[in-house]
Amino acid sequence: MSTIAAKLFLPRRGDPRDEGRQDAALPPRARRAGRLAVGRKPPEGGRNAAVTWLVLGALTLAGRALGEDLRTKSPSFLDDVAPILINNCIGCHSPRKAEHRYDMTTFDGLVKGGAAGEGTALEPGDPDASVLVEVIRPGGAPQMPRRLDPLKPEQVALIERWVAAGARYDGDDRGEDWVARWYRRRQIGAPETYPHATPVVALAFSPDGTRIVASGSRELTLWQLASGTIAGRLRGLPERVEDIAFSPDGRWLAIAGGDPGRTGSVEIWKSNPDGTGESERRLAEANDSYFAVAFSPDGTRIAAAGSDRVIRIFEVASWKPLEVIQDHSDWVVDLAFSPDGRRLASASRDGTGKVFDFAKGATIATFAGHASPVHAVAFGRDGSIVATGGADGQVRLWNPDDDGRQVSAPGGLTGEVLDLRFGPDGKSIIASGNDGTVRVFAAGVPPLTLPGKLDWAYTLALSPDGQTLASGGGDGGVRFWDLERRREPWLLDSTPGHRVASP
Structure with missing residues (x-):
């Protein structure tokens, strides 16, 4: 049993400094009252002295009885047994x-x-x-x-x-x-300042492109892009935030995460333009982490998935569940709606990507070419192509309407592909991975590695206008690239109190 757990439910031992003190058995509040009274010397030989000592004796006996009652009261399940x-x-x-x-x-x-x-x-x-x-x-x-x-x-x-x-x-x-x-x-809070780097594993631009949200330790940090200053901190979140998504109108922020191996949740927060937010509801819970969350393009539905292998669809207007998709045999780690919202693509640790068609109520394509965990999935601009990336280090393109046929494999990274996005032209693919690189793949030209190597390039986010690309790193920094000018990236240190070494 851990020391922390012991402190939660084992009876409190008396302080050795209390030994020999008449009030040592009293609860703290009664002990303070007793000392105040005992500190006054009673008048000698008077009736008041007898009354004073009788009152003090009664208080002491009552305090001891209260202390004994506290020690023998019925245990609480959540406080003591759990x-x-x-x-x-x-x-x-x-x-x-x-x-x-x-x-x-x-x-x-x-x-x-x-x-x-x-x-x-x-x-x-x-x-x-x-x-x-x-x-x-x-x-x-x-x-x-x-x-x-x-x-x-x-x-x-x-x-x-x-x-x-x-x-x-x-x-x-x-x-x-x-x-x-x-x-x-337990209400373990986010640190005021970070003694060491916390990897940024989730990023999202606000729909108006003025802010970016980054994952932290039990919190999200919100940043104004024009000034590079922090706009707010959303606290009281799970230990790890794995994915975040804005609703298309910017009103809601969905947060997937959990305390690994213990609990997981999808939370909905109100998103205010000034960078503040309020918790609206806990949409889903599990006994291990949620890894993925996505809003439909029209903002009417939200999809969530995680370690329980189940994809859940909710109606945004009522937050009521609409559909449950159970077609993966291991963690579901990424989700993407098609541009028309009629389909949902998923990536799983079971080594497959899949596409679910809502009108047909069935999975219409399974992509099994990676033969290893699939970490990321994305739809192309017209929805006719799906891109996946995984532990094999390859980016693969698929046709969901041709029985999941692989169209091409434009290239890969020297490590695992952790995230990918279609570029602003709707055709090129941008991938990031644990080798620290962010690379652009386009037909007919060699792959382009963007400048500025990261520790690990966990996640990618593309601004609404398609001009700015952001990537979260293992060193707690967020790098930004101007995709039109392709200059050196600029760095945002998203961990308060900690300094990232260099771009």
């Missing part, structure tokens, strides 16, 4: 890995149990009849957690007391993902 289960049990009993068919990430699932002891995992009020308690006790058969040290006696005792008190859930919905809820409650 950290124990997260650190010791969730690794084997979640939707990703439900050993013995036991998924305990919802409270209903925790109570129900798995293949062994189904229906008796928890018996509120009776720890001895609860299989969950039986297997965590010394000598439990089977002993849980497996492949980890046994729970400490105080942890077992706490869970026993919680079950004996009724095994109550103090969240909102017994069917919700309480693991995700617990991580959200």
